[in-house]
Amino acid sequence: MPADPVGMKRLACILCLLPALALAEPLRLQGYVEGEYVRVAPTGAGTLAGVEVREGERVTAGAPLFALDTLVERAVRDQAVADLERAEAQLADLRKGKRPDELKAIAEQKAEALAALRLSEATLKRQDILARNDYASRARLDEARAALERDRAQVRRLEAEYRTALLGARPDEIAAQEALVGQKRLELAKADKRLLDLSPKAPADAVVEKVYYRVGEFVPAGQPVVSLLPPGNVKLVFFLPEPRLGAVKLGDAVGYACDRCAAGEARVSFIATQAEYTPPVIYSVESRDKLVFRVEARGAAAAPLALNPGQPVDVSVPAR
Known part of the structure; x- marks a missing residue:
């Protein structure tokens, strides 16, 4: 039976549209939560005289974190006042x-x-x-x-x-x-700043992630004593396949969900300019599918992500 030319053309058009239809579907990826920690350290060395916070505790901006022994620094300040x-x-x-x-x-x-x-x-x-x-x-x-x-x-x-x-x-x-x-x-003023640096305060509302030293231990200059995680420093990390790279822009909304947590939305804040995985072959149509690019997304300033670092999440990237 002779082939139908019109039917063959329609079939060819449908086959050409299949990649576009695939790209039009929402993309579901596996990702995880990452935190950017603020590690607070004194500018000078000394013996740790007190720690005002505990691990897992929530602190507000300006709350005292720890203090080194300031006997020498107070004497220097008193001399500066007299001078x-x-x-x-x-x-x-x-x-x-x-x-x-x-x-x-x-x-x-x-x-x-x-x-x-x-x-x-x-x-x-x-x-x-x-x-x-x-x-x-x-x-x-x-x-x-x-x-x-x-x-x-x-x-x-x-x-x-x-x-x-x-x-x-x-x-x-x-x-x-x-x-x-x-x-x-x-x-x-320098003596006052020196005293403040030896008794730092929380730079923002945060959760105390880690306390590295205990009272009585010697703390070297610049060595973190307390690690903080502000809510705004929590972000989603996922890896976007190369064919979908052009469909995601900074500021785009992506959905996320995790075990026993409510689904939410985040905004893309970073797209890597280099692939995380590069196959050891010349880029071809087949090898490009193996390339993935790191993408980060954050919650709004008024509604940061209520997730824990290391937590796995399912990310949904809407189609354009």
Whole structure:
């Protein structure tokens, strides 16, 4: 019986559409839950003086986690406070003038100089009259004039000294002392930061996953003491076959389900740019099916994933 050309064409079209129909179906994959832990460590070394949390406990942001012995650091801070107070006192002393008693002594010296000046003026007048009437020599008149100029200079000197006594130190001395005060404040801030670093607090709401040290043990600098898992650091991990890679974009929703837990939804937050498994052959149509790409998905900020790291999950990737 002769073949039907129209039927053969329809069959060929259906066979061509089979791959597209397969890609149009939702893809179900096996995945697991992974956690990004926050490992809190002191910046300095020391003996662990106290641990404020227990494994499995939930802590809020700002809650104390642990503390190293801070005897030496507190002494350094106390010294920094004393140095700052001394520098500030010296700066205040430079900005103000002399004490009232010192100003009074200068005023009294000026009064004496004014009295001497008045006497010199009167003496010069008498000597001038006597010299014009030839009752005194010119030498005596010159001496009287010199005494008057001397007393006037003395009064001017004491007036300038009194004005200077009302002022503070020279501007360059004040500037140098202000710089020293700034340095001492930085040293105090550094000492405060050092104390805070030896008694860290929780950076966010989290679950205490692990406590690595016990009270009395020596903790090296930078060595984690407590490991935290914030809810937002829980993510789904699954591996997407290469033929479906182009159908998933960042921000796409994927469904998930697990044993004895309610089904939920997460958003794709990461797609690997390199395949996790590369066959030792040149890429061909047959070998591309073996390539998988790591994909991560997270819950919303207001609704993080309520899953445990290591927990297996079934992931459903909707078709586009």
